[in-house]
Each structure stands twice: as structure tokens, then as C-alpha cells.
Amino acid sequence: MLSKKNEQYIRSLSLKKFRQKYNNFIIEGDKMVSELLVQVPNQIERIFALPSWTNQYDQKLKKTGVSVQEINERELKKISSLKTPNQALAIVQQWEPDFQSTQLEGGLSLYLDGIQNPGNMGTILRTADWFGIDWVVCSPDSVDHFSPKVVQATMGALFSVKTVRRKVEDLTLKKLNLPIYGAILKGENLFRTTLKQEGLIVIGNEGQGIRSDILPFVDHPISIPAHHKVRGTESLNAAIATAIICATFRGK
């Protein structure tokens, strides 16, 4: 049985203001919720799932002591934001890993400067996980990485990529011993640049690119050159550009 109160609470978490108020968010679907059980069980507040699902994960559920409530398909449909609701939905506590900017030194990390599209944000986290990016630091005005569309697009990478939100000034970039790469339109050819396995890669907003509060810190401006046959396209999608840059760093 799903109470009206729970229904309303879960629905409210599709909005950022309620996610922030309660410090909770929603994770949905068999694959994501079962992954959640393995990776960060302590963050789970409660799982709502079909009886077939709770039977399947009975052992794991008991082991973690997570609170589970069985609901039927009609109830799941009411609270799901997926086109095709998929067996389980979890209310999860938001988390933020401990972070100090000196931790950026020695590894490869991303700074997302105002990424707005949830699909882009989720895809960037998924890609960052694949390429072993240490930190993804988001500007405070980037899209909330706990929003439903972001969470789904990460395909589970949300559990493993260390993601924090920080203003540029809080990074004290001047004091860090770290090359700052930035994807801009007229930078050095990415494929001909010497790339270290250490640095902060700045990715700009989808429309405006990298803003003036961080641009002066970029000491390695890089560009992804278009092939000579390029016809009408003026730029690459932000998640695509991020992926090509990460791949080129790791592939050299």
C-alpha cells in the first residue's frame, strides 16, 4: 500500500527545491536500484518495489537492513517519472564527498562551468567514470546532479564518480600546482597537444562556453579540430566534447 503522503513526498522530489529542502532524491529502475543496494546501501531511506522485485533481492535487502515497502504496478506508475516504470524506486539521501581543492593535484578532473542540460550532465558523469576521472567539480549553477534525468543518464556512475559543487574562487586555482585545460573554440589542436595525466579540464556552458571568472586560469586552451569537410555544424555538444577530450587524454 502506498500512502497518499508518500506519493506526494516522492513526487515533490522531482523538483530541485524539495530535493534541497529534504536532502533526498529518487533513483529508479531494477538495474539502478539493485546497483544502489550494492554500492551505497547506507544512503537509502526507503525502497518501494513490486513483490517480484523484493523476492528477487530478498537476501541483499535483509543483509543491508534497508526499509522496503511493497507496492503494486498501479502505485508504481503513480510515483515513477519513467515512461516505462521498472519494478523499483528508492528514496535516497544526497551525499557529497569530502573535498579540498588540493586533492585535484596529481590526478585528472573536470570543472563543469554551468552545464545546463540534464542529459549532458548525466552523460558526462558516465563518461568520467569510464575514463577514471578523479573529481567532477560543478559550478553551483550547473544543473542539479541529483535531478531524475541526470541520475538516469549516469547509468550508475553517480555512485562512483566523486562529484561536488564549488564556486571557482573556492578552488583557489592560483595556489594549486596543476595545469588547467579549457575547451575553447580557438585553442591548440587537442590531437597535437602534449597532454599530462594530471590537470583540471574546464568544460563551458552549452551556449556561452567558459565564463570570464574561470577563463583567465586556463593556461592550456585546447580545441577539437573539425575535419576539413565540415559543412554547417558550428560546435560539438558539450558532453561529446568532454568525452573526446577525456578519451584523448587517456588514449595517448
Next chain:
Amino acid sequence: MLSKKNEQYIRSLSLKKFRQKYNNFIIEGDKMVSELLVQVPNQIERIFALPSWTNQYDQKLKKTGVSVQEINERELKKISSLKTPNQALAIVQQWEPDFQSTQLEGGLSLYLDGIQNPGNMGTILRTADWFGIDWVVCSPDSVDHFSPKVVQATMGALFSVKTVRRKVEDLTLKKLNLPIYGAILKGENLFRTTLKQEGLIVIGNEGQGIRSDILPFVDHPISIPAHHKVRGTESLNAAIATAIICATFRGK
């Protein structure tokens, strides 16, 4: 004034069956419609736009002789599929460039084997344009590349990337003198493979990968290696994988 009939007709084109029936589709927004006017004016059936827009493009509109109907913001909102309707909307005739599979020889092309997500399809076309991909051949069951979400995600690349829909058997791959690359999970390391500037790159469906009717033709299986730190992510998004592969071909 927008007639009820036009309103219904335009709305119907959000569905594939009506796009196929009438061989038309919709392009929206100031930037896309103005680009359309420059790139493929002969395909335009009619433009519906705010008076401020038609004033701005008065010269171009007269030169091309395109039929334009002025509407107000309220009417535009009725027919737009954008969250924020943007000045203009065009009914456009679908097109398919002349294609014979021997044209794949000598260049770099993509075969999309059942790509389902419209955002992925649009982003792949945008990326293909950037990297000068000659042809994008889609399996007939791939998402319709004239669907509104695909069109928007291409950011204009739809006008310049030669896109056709063909069954695998119609490509007569055996007869072609062409390396066939395929993105699979356990292929050769993309970054360590010798890549020619010629070939067909096969990209599989988001969930299932490359299907068995084309897999036997893949004579160069390639993989994008995950960094050793990879934690939970099992794969890359299809559009991301495509972009990394195209970039690596062009960047070598």
C-alpha cells in the same frame, strides 16, 4: 492567422506515421529555420513565423520565394513542440540523397544499427558533420531522423550530413572494397589500432549492441578501453562512443 487545418496538420507531423504519409517534417527556431533558408530552401513547403522574424529575413525570403505565413505568439505556441517557442517554424519536405553502396568506398562512413534514442541520433549526425563523415547509413528500424527531437539535436547538421536508411543486405558489404569497423565490448584497443581514413564504422543499438546480421561483416572489431580506475560504469553512451571513435580516426 493560423487556420485550424494547418494547426492540426503541423501537430500531426510530430508522429512518424504522418511524417511518412505526407513526406513532410517540422523544423523550428530562429537559427534552424534561417539556416534552412540558406542551405535547402527548395525543400521548404511553408514557414510560419512572427512578424518580427519575417521582417528580419525579408530579403532572403523574397529571394527564395518561400511561402510565409505570419502568426502571433499565441498561435506559435500552439504548434511548437519546443519548451520555449522561438519565432519561426517550417514545414519541410523530407529528402534522401541518391545513394549506392559503392559510394562508401574511399571515405569514412557510419552504419547505425538500430539506434533508438532521438537525442543520440541527432548528436551523432552533429558529430558526423564535425568530423567530415561522408555517409550516415541508418538501419530501417533506427529512430526516424526527421523526428522533432532528432532534428533539434542535429543543430543544423541534418542539412549537410548525407543520411540514408538501408538494410544491411542492401549494402552488399561483401562486394565492397572497404574495411568494416565495429564498436564492440571486446575488440582491439581503439587507441592502439591502425586506423585508415576509409571504412564503414558500425555502431550498435543502445542496449543490444551490433546485431547478428551485420556482425559477421565486421573485420576490424574495436573497443574504447576503460581507464583502470573505472568503477561501476559498464559501457559508454552510443553517441559518446561514436564521437570518440570518429575523433580518434580523424585525430591520428
